[in-house]
Amino acid sequence: MAVTExxxxxxxxxxxEEVLRRYGPAKxxxxxxxxxxxxxxxxxxxxxxxxxxxxxxxxxxxxxxTFVPLAPFVEGSGPADERLTGWLTALFDLKRxxxxxxxxxxxxxxxxxxxNSAVVDRHEERLVEQIARILADGHRAGVFAAPETDFRTxxxxxxxxxxxxxxxxxxxxxxxxxxxxxxxxxxxxVRRALRA
Amino acid sequence: MAVTExxxxxxxxxxxEEVLRRYGPAKxxxxxxxxxxxxxxxxxxxxxxxxxxxxxxxxxxxxxxTFVPLAPFVEGSGPADERLTGWLTALFDLKRxxxxxxxxxxxxxxxxxxxNSAVVDRHEERLVEQIARILADGHRAGVFAAPETDFRTxxxxxxxxxxxxxxxxxxxxxxxxxxxxxxxxxxxxVRRALRA
Numbered sequence: 001m002a003v004t005e006x007x008x009x010x011x012x013x014x015x016x017e018e019v020l021r022r023y024g025p026a027k028x029x030x031x032x033x034x035x036x037x038x039x040x041x042x043x044x045x046x047x048x049x050x051x052x053x054x055x056x057x058x059x060x061x062x063x064x065x066t067f068v069p070l071a072p073f074v075e076g077s078g079p080a081d082e083r084l085t086g087w088l089t090a091l092f093d094l095k096r097x098x099x100x101x102x103x104x105x106x107x108x109x110x111x112x113x114x115x116n117s118a119v120v121d122r123h124e125e126r127l128v129e130q131i132a133r134i135l136a137d138g139h140r141a142g143v144f145a146a147p148e149t150d151f152r153t154x155x156x157x158x159x160x161x162x163x164x165x166x167x168x169x170x171x172x173x174x175x176x177x178x179x180x181x182x183x184x185x186x187x188x189x190v191r192r193a194l195r196a
Numbered sequence: 197m198a199v200t201e202x203x204x205x206x207x208x209x210x211x212x213e214e215v216l217r218r219y220g221p222a223k224x225x226x227x228x229x230x231x232x233x234x235x236x237x238x239x240x241x242x243x244x245x246x247x248x249x250x251x252x253x254x255x256x257x258x259x260x261x262t263f264v265p266l267a268p269f270v271e272g273s274g275p276a277d278e279r280l281t282g283w284l285t286a287l288f289d290l291k292r293x294x295x296x297x298x299x300x301x302x303x304x305x306x307x308x309x310x311x312n313s314a315v316v317d318r319h320e321e322r323l324v325e326q327i328a329r330i331l332a333d334g335h336r337a338g339v340f341a342a343p344e345t346d347f348r349t350x351x352x353x354x355x356x357x358x359x360x361x362x363x364x365x366x367x368x369x370x371x372x373x374x375x376x377x378x379x380x381x382x383x384x385x386v387r388r389a390l391r392a
Contacts, residue, residue: 157381185353193389
C-alpha cells in the first residue's frame with residue numbers, strides 16, 4: 001500500500017520525525033525511515049542527499065509549526081500592545097504544550113536544534129521580525145514609543161528578555177507553580193518599557 | 197605537613213571543590229577528599245555528615261562568591277539606575293568569566309546545581325532581594341517609578357528578563373559576537389521599564 005503512494009518530501013519528513021521520536025536521534029538511520037515508508041533508502045536519498053540534510057529539514061518543519069498560532073497576532077488588527085502580549089503568550093503556551101505533551105519528541109528536537117544552529121538562527125530571526133512588525137504597528141498607532149535605535153534591536157531585546165519562556169533550555173521550569181506569575185511580570189515589564 | 201593543620205570546614209570545602217573539579221562530580225568520593233587533605237574520611241564526616249551535605253556546602257560556597265563583585269552596587273551611593281546597570285553587568289561578567297575560564301569547574305557546578313535546587317533557589321532569592329533594594333533606593337530618589345505591585349515582583353521580573361545573561365544554561369552563548377550588544381539592549385529595555 002505505502003509503496004504505491006507518491007513519495008513526497010513531506011511524507012519522508014513526517015516519517016523521519018516519527019522514526020527519530022521512536023528510536024531517538026542517536027540511533028535513527030535513513031534505512032529506518034525507508035523501512036517505515038516501505039521504500040528503498042535510495043528513494044529517500046533522491047529527496048534528501050544526506051542524513052544531515054534530512055535531519056535539518058525535519059528541524060525546519062518542526063520549527064515552522066511555531067508560526068501557526070502566532071499568525072493572528074502578527075496580522076491582527078487589535079491594539080499593538082495586546083497583540084504583543086497575545087503573541088508572547090501564544091509562543092509560551094505552544095512551547096510549554098510541546099514540552100509537556102511529548103517528552104520524547106522534545107528530547108529529540110533538543111538534539112536536532114543543537115545540530116542545526118543555522119536553522120535555529122533563521123527561525124529566531126523570523127520570530128524577531130514578527131515582534132518588530134508589531135512594534136512598528138504600535139508606534140504608528142501611538143501605543144508604543146519610538147525605539148531607542150531601531151525596531152529590530154528593540155524586538156530582539158523583547159525576544160531575549162522573554163527567553164526564559166520560550167527557550168527549550170528552560171522547559172523543566174515551565175510546569176512550576178510560579179511560571180505563569182513570572183511570565184506575567186516579565187510581560188508587564190516589557191510593555192512598560194515600550195509604551196508611548 | 198597537612199595533617200598538623202587544623203581541619204576546618206573551609207579547608208574541607210576547598211579540597212572538595214578541587215577533587216570534584218579533577219575527578220568530575222560522578223566519580224569524586226569523600227575518600228578522595230580525605231586523601232587530598234591527608235586525613236581519614238571519618239575526620240571529613242565529623243564536619244559534613246553525608247556526602248550529599250558536603251556537596252551541598254560546596255555548591256553554597258561557590259554561589260556565595262557571586263556576591264563579592266555585586267556588593268559595591270548594592271551598597272553604593274551612586275544613582276540607582278546606574279547601580280542597577282552596574283549590578284547586572286557585574287553579574288554577567290562574573291558568570292561569563294567563570295564559564296570561559298575553567299570549563300571543568302563550570303561543568304562540575306552545572307551538575308551540583310542540578311542536585312541542589314533548594315540552595316540555588318535561596319541564592320536566587322538573595323540576588324532578587326539585592327535588585328529589590330536598588331529599586332527601592334531608586335524609587336525613593338525619584339529615579340524609578342513606583343512598582344506595579346511591589347519591589348519584589350518587579351525585581352524578580354528584572355532578574356528573569358536578564359536570565360539569558362546569568363543563567364549557566366546559556367553559558368555557550370556568552371562568547372558569541374552579539375552577546376554584549378544583546379545584553380546592552382535588554383538592560384536598556386529594563387531601564388526604560390523602570391524609569392520614573
